[in-house]
Amino acid sequence: MADYVLETKNLGITFGGLKAAQDVNIKISKNQIYGLVGPNGAGKTTIFNMLTGVYTPTSGTFFLNGEELKGKSQETINHKGIARTFQNIRLFNNMSVIRNVLVGLSNQPEFKCGLFTSIFRLPKHFRTEKAMRDKAKELLKIFDLYEERNNLSCNLPYGKQRKLEIARALATNPKLLLLDEPAAGMNPNETADLMDTIRLIRDKFDITVLLIEHDMKFVSGLCDEITVLNFGTVLAQGDTKTALNDPEVIKAYIGG
């Protein structure tokens, strides 16, 4: 079981009779880039919400590196190693760019620093602050945000806001990164750039990526494997090309 980074077993949730997702079985190996596709309302974001603890699944369960995380709180799941971005960007708008990343860093064991250490300004406080800032700057450089580090995050252009959200998620040192429509609203150049970035972070941070995307070019160019959802159930699964050419999938997308 521990061969997979993420494994869901018959994962499902109902909202007052409505089955938003059911019997979803996904297995993602280490360092894969895995895609979750499907029409609007297919239950993709619902699955993300279950995997991050926003919802508690009503049936089934899921494991991260063999550890069951069902029913854990959002914070705990994040500490265990699942980080996410949101479909509609959720940055800390009143904070500077670097502060956004610093918040993400604050729960890492290496930057542990108690309340009293901070209030009494013990030497350890300055050491961790310095280390956190260095780490944050390093992250921002990777995402080409270093120059804007002192700007208010809501003043960034759209594409950079998306990047900052990814940087903040990476700051929590995840094993699995969930990206909810990372390419939405981007032009072709930015999309190509984003594909490179995602590959780069996969290699550099040694993580696994699960992403939701509508842009099929993006998905087929980037994902090793995909799962296609429709009305909360799995329509097709496996190697990206084969799954996308599945007649059921074509029917669901084009209709008919």
Added chain:
Amino acid sequence: MQQFCEQLLNGLNLGSVYALIALGYTMVYGIAKMLNFAHGDIIMVGGYTIYVFMNMTGHPLIAVAVAVVFCVLLGITIEKVAYKPLRGASPLAVLITAIGVSYLLQSLAQIVFGSAPKMVKIADMGVLKIGSLKIQNYTLLTLACSIVVMIALTLFVKFTKIGRAMLATSEDKAATQLMGINVNNVITVTFAIGSALAALAGLFYLLKAPSISNTFGSMPGIKAFTAAVIGGIGSIPGAMLGGILLGIVECISYKIPAIAAYTDAIEFLILIVILLVKPTGILGKRRSEKV
């Protein structure tokens, strides 16, 4: 037993006044999605208007009519000047503005009328005796008026065009706007109705205890808000139920010597407990009838 009955009647009396005020809170909350902190002070303005016109004309009906009209105008003005610019802003900003308006009305009243309480004699209504049970006539009047007003309001919301527009606005403001309904008008009407009810509540308060000062409305206002929350904010029957429950609790607790002094504390404790156990209140459902 007799004492209990009397207190129950007193409780119904006080409760129906709370219900009238709570209706104002609940309707404004349902439609404008804001907590109108200054609502209690409209009661105070209504009370002072009655006081002034009683002294001028000596005729209670004229005084009450003027008070209702004045409060309606005041309510609309406050909405237009202080709350409308903040439509779409954060709820906390609106709440602080409402607190400011409440403060403003209280200070203005103190400047005009002084801080010493004024006595208002409206009418001597006598006592009704049934056996050994003594019922104040104003209690009956208050009850009768409140019931009529509540029925009228329910019918208004259910069967008139503007009433249904209010219901729609409380469900989904944006969609209502798309249906071609002028939401600004709906909000204005809501404030007008709430203020008129507050003026009436001022009258009933004065009948019960004929003395008025600039903080006349703040306690009843807070209590009525408590009632609205207990009943489920946004729900009209909830406001009535919550008001009457709170009134009865207050009157009974007032007669039990051991806890009489803590009556206010008990009511707030009930509020806190209800908010913790069931934040939507007794009748408040997420998809229930809201106004």
Added chain:
Amino acid sequence: MSLKNKSLKYYYSTIIVAAFGLLSVILSMTIGLEKSTIYLLEKIVIAVILAVSLNLVVGFLGELSLGHAGFMCVGAYLGGKFAVIISSSLGNSALTLILSMLVGGTVAALCGILIGLPALRLKGDYLAIVTLGFGEIVKSIFQNTSRESFGGALGLETPRYNKDELFIYAFAVLIITLLVVQNLMNSKHGRAITSIRDNEIAARATGINVTKYKLMAFIISSFFAGVAGVLYSFSNYNIQSSKFGYNYSIEILVMVVLGGIGSINGSIIAATLITFINTEFATILTGNLAVLQNLLYAIILIVIVIYGNSPALSAFREKYDIKKLFDKFKKRDPSIIKEDKANWNNIPTKIPMDELLSVDVSNNDQNLDSDETDKGGK
């Protein structure tokens, strides 16, 4: 160590306050200050502590508390009573003062937990009402205590300290408060608290323990309110619970809003100004005219909030923002931010839960429940 130099600017206000305190101490020792001046200084110090601590909850955590005077009241009574008890053996010493402030602050902090716990479930308007209710409950309880325990309606007598000494202690407490709040807000814990204010959903997803940090803000804020209460009780010799009502909470809130929500320096300036004007007005204006100042506060409050938050005025604000004009004058890039100030216009105080829970809002409750079980487990 460039970090140390950079963070020095956070302490400018504390240094100015300390210098001012030192100056008044020297003045009182050499030429001597009038009793009324010292009393005014004490009042200002208490007001600043209250405003700064309230700002922690209102400005940095983004929750509205209308019961700050209630925390102060708890601190004043418990700390004052404790001082009465121990002063019989310890006398009117600095130790008595420190111990009773710790007691008052701690009990107020416990009440902070009591109110902070509902804060985890309730948002915005509801929390405001709960804190308001808390303040009224506290007031009513102390009003009805017996003559022997807390003095009841007649109030509680506290030990009489030498005024010249007391205001030195008061300044020391103020400086400690400022240091603690500044240090807290400019640390990772402060960043976590502001991240909850900015976007609670994102904060949770980023691994911030929302429960812990909300409680932390409430506890620290109420602790200092309690300490201010103890100072108040010593400064006035006698405490009346009626003083700590809703109006007093509002007065503190006015200071915070006037000084700028989320700005510690603003709170210091506003609390000083308002207390000063209040005291000076009280001697000039008498009778009904004394209300003029309340009227003024009400108008200031309304105008500031509408100006600062009205969506219709946002273009105007952009154009005539004082800070931006200042930046232009100094040829500074206005997009670079120096201080983390709250702007409620940008803060989603009501989380659009249905946005996240796209299907049914009733699932909301289920979420809260799962949070609760987690708390029990820790």
